[in-house]
Amino acid sequence: MAEFDEVNRKITIKLVYYGPAQSGKTTNLMRLHDLLAPDLKGEIMTLETQNDRTLFFDLLPLGFKTPSGWLVKLKLFTVPGQVAHDATRKAVLSRADGVVFVADSQRSQSVNNAEAFQNLEENVRRVGLDFSALPLVVQFNKRDLPAAQILSEGEISQRWAQAPWPLVFSSALIGDGVKETFARLLEQVYPALDKHFSLRETHGVDQQSFVVAVTGG
Amino acid sequence: MEINARTFDRELDLAELLASVPLARLAQMLAALLGGDFRLVTTGGKLILGNASPFAQPRRVVIRHDLEALGYLESVVADEARLAAAAGMVELMLQLSARYHMAAELHIETVQEDYAALQQKHAALKESEARYKSLSEELEARVKQQVNIIETAQRQLYQAEKLASIGQLAAGVAHEINNPIGFIRSNLGTAQQYVGDLERLAALMKAGDMAQFQAAWEAANMEFVAEDFAALLRESVDGADRVAKIVADLKGFSNVDQSEEEVVDLNDNLRFVSNVLAGQIKDKAELVLELGTLPRILCLPGHLNQVFLNLLLNAAQAIAERGRIVVRSEVAGNEIHIHISDNGCGIPEGNLDRIFDPFFTTRQVGSGTGLGLTVCRDIVQTHGGRIEVKSKEGEGTTFTVVLPI
Numbered sequence: 001m002a003e004f005d006e007v008n009r010k011i012t013i014k015l016v017y018y019g020p021a022q023s024g025k026t027t028n029l030m031r032l033h034d035l036l037a038p039d040l041k042g043e044i045m046t047l048e049t050q051n052d053r054t055l056f057f058d059l060l061p062l063g064f065k066t067p068s069g070w071l072v073k074l075k076l077f078t079v080p081g082q083v084a085h086d087a088t089r090k091a092v093l094s095r096a097d098g099v100v101f102v103a104d105s106q107r108s109q110s111v112n113n114a115e116a117f118q119n120l121e122e123n124v125r126r127v128g129l130d131f132s133a134l135p136l137v138v139q140f141n142k143r144d145l146p147a148a149q150i151l152s153e154g155e156i157s158q159r160w161a162q163a164p165w166p167l168v169f170s171s172a173l174i175g176d177g178v179k180e181t182f183a184r185l186l187e188q189v190y191p192a193l194d195k196h197f198s199l200r201e202t203h204g205v206d207q208q209s210f211v212v213a214v215t216g217g
Numbered sequence: 218m219e220i221n222a223r224t225f226d227r228e229l230d231l232a233e234l235l236a237s238v239p240l241a242r243l244a245q246m247l248a249a250l251l252g253g254d255f256r257l258v259t260t261g262g263k264l265i266l267g268n269a270s271p272f273a274q275p276r277r278v279v280i281r282h283d284l285e286a287l288g289y290l291e292s293v294v295a296d297e298a299r300l301a302a303a304a305g306m307v308e309l310m311l312q313l314s315a316r317y318h319m320a321a322e323l324h325i326e327t328v329q330e331d332y333a334a335l336q337q338k339h340a341a342l343k344e345s346e347a348r349y350k351s352l353s354e355e356l357e358a359r360v361k362q363q364v365n366i367i368e369t370a371q372r373q374l375y376q377a378e379k380l381a382s383i384g385q386l387a388a389g390v391a392h393e394i395n396n397p398i399g400f401i402r403s404n405l406g407t408a409q410q411y412v413g414d415l416e417r418l419a420a421l422m423k424a425g426d427m428a429q430f431q432a433a434w435e436a437a438n439m440e441f442v443a444e445d446f447a448a449l450l451r452e453s454v455d456g457a458d459r460v461a462k463i464v465a466d467l468k469g470f471s472n473v474d475q476s477e478e479e480v481v482d483l484n485d486n487l488r489f490v491s492n493v494l495a496g497q498i499k500d501k502a503e504l505v506l507e508l509g510t511l512p513r514i515l516c517l518p519g520h521l522n523q524v525f526l527n528l529l530l531n532a533a534q535a536i537a538e539r540g541r542i543v544v545r546s547e548v549a550g551n552e553i554h555i556h557i558s559d560n561g562c563g564i565p566e567g568n569l570d571r572i573f574d575p576f577f578t579t580r581q582v583g584s585g586t587g588l589g590l591t592v593c594r595d596i597v598q599t600h601g602g603r604i605e606v607k608s609k610e611g612e613g614t615t616f617t618v619v620l621p622i
Binding site: 003005008010012014040041042043045047056057059061062063071073075077087088090091092094095 | 224225226227228283284285312315316319320323326327328330331334
């Protein structure tokens with residue numbers, strides 16, 4: 001759950017981009033850095049990569065001041081997607097307030113997507129979170145690839161029809177759907193935050209202004 | 218693990234972020250850059266570096282990290298641009314320090330995680346090892362138990378095989394004794410009749426009526442009676458002698474399970490066993506003895522009798538209808554060879570290697586234990602000898618018992 005710092009009048013929220021290796025998690029973060037215009041935007045911090053593949057994590061800090069004068073700080077993390085880095089993935093996932101699952105639209109990646117999703121479910125449970133209550137958005141990335149290579153939107157929507165999570169199609173490389181994905185996650189995260197920190201009552205932040213403040217409209 | 222894991226992504230304050238920076242050198246550099254005294258303080262006013270006492274009217278720049286103001290850099294002498302540049306440099310340092318902190322603490326977290334997972338695995342492995350250990354101990358005990366049961370059963374079977382041949386022998390002996398007993402009994406009945414005749418004649422003789430006596434003498438055919446009486450007494454004595462001999466020979470078998478060695482002529486044993494069996498097999502086979510002169514040897518005669526009996530019984534069984542069994546003994550070098558040959562069905566070549574194996578039998582289940590030849594081989598081997606076999610299917614088999622002199 002988000003950190004609540006009474007002394008420094010600060011609420012820190014942790015959001016995690018999860019998914020199979022090379023599905024575009026870091027690219028999502030980089031696009032967000034370019035696309036968003038919040039009050040406060042930090043630099044992307046990239047910790048150790050090997051051949052452009054994340055070994056530890058990437059971090060993008062965003063924030064805004066509430067009318068009540070509090071700082072709401074969002075830390076966006078990516079996890080390393082490679083199977084071997086499960087302990088790191090688990091540590092990054094700890095205390096997450098919301099998760100974007102970045103799936104790879106390529107037909108050849110269906111199995112990897114499924115395994116990564118299962119891994120997410122397991123790790124959520126292992127770090128003591130409730131999977132059924134965790135705010136989650138599923139993003140199918142790489143829609144810019146040739147149609148023959150990727151699953152059609154129809155196929156994907158049909159497969160995920162029974163799932164309760166919002167489904168967004170994106171091309172992180174181009175920038176399509178990235179901001180939308182993030183906005184959908186913020187909408188999902190808001191109710192729990194409001195419940196715990198009475199964002200609306202005490203801090204004068206409703207759901208819409210929350211999303212606008214973080215994304216810059 | 219002794220290192221206490223702190224969450225890698227926790228918020229760090231100014232002091233923590235500068236903990237790994239050599240502060241004395243940083244102070245020197247900042248002083249040089251800013252042209253004199255300076256103060257680095259937290260947003261709460263706590264001094265981190267520089268002049269201990271607050272300045273009266275300083276110029277100050279915010280030090281930011283991760284969207285937040287963490288403190289101020291204050292100077293009296295430095296101009297705005299210099300101060301901003303110095304603050305920017307401190308911010309860069311904080312950024313690098315934060316990276317280091319996060320990476321290091323994430324590393325610790327994952328190492329601890331891996332270590333905990335390893336410990337769990339280790340505990341699970343230990344547990345399963347203990348389980349397997351107790352399982353294997355249990356199995357070992359059970360195998361021992363089973364081996365004991367099997368060994369006991371084998372001993373019992375082995376014993377049963379010995380007793381079975383004694384049973385065969387008993388049947389033969391009964392037959393042999395029954396014969397003379399039968400005719401002795403019948404002779405004695407006739408003798409009783411003759412004694413009655415004699416008593417009657419004696420009474421007539423006392424009366425003195427010689428004519429009547431003479432007539433009765435003729436009627437009783439006493440000439441024949443006198444002759445026959447003598448003959449049947451002679452026969453009966455012979456029969457009784459035969460019984461006595463059989464009983465004497467039987468002593469040879471009475472010590473089947475004793476291991477007292479005696480010096481014997483094995484021809485006597487062969488004769489005895491043949492005699493005992495002759496009655497049983499006479500319908501099937503002609504039993505021929507061709508016994509050469511043998512030196513007397515020290516052996517367990519009861520045990521060897523059993524060997525001969527078994528081999529003779531096998532020979533008889535190999536003969537389907539009418540056949541011939543030859544028992545031949547001879548000296549060859551410093552060995553005694555005893556051949557027991559039949560002209561029966563023979564043993565298929567494929568079985569020859571196995572006939573001495575325990576429980577190998579070609580007879581129907583229940584009609585043999587498959588231990589007969591095993592017992593024979595064991596007995597001959599304890600005498601330092603061996604059993605050889607030659608056989609041709611359809612022509613017959615010869616077993617040769619070889620014993621050292």
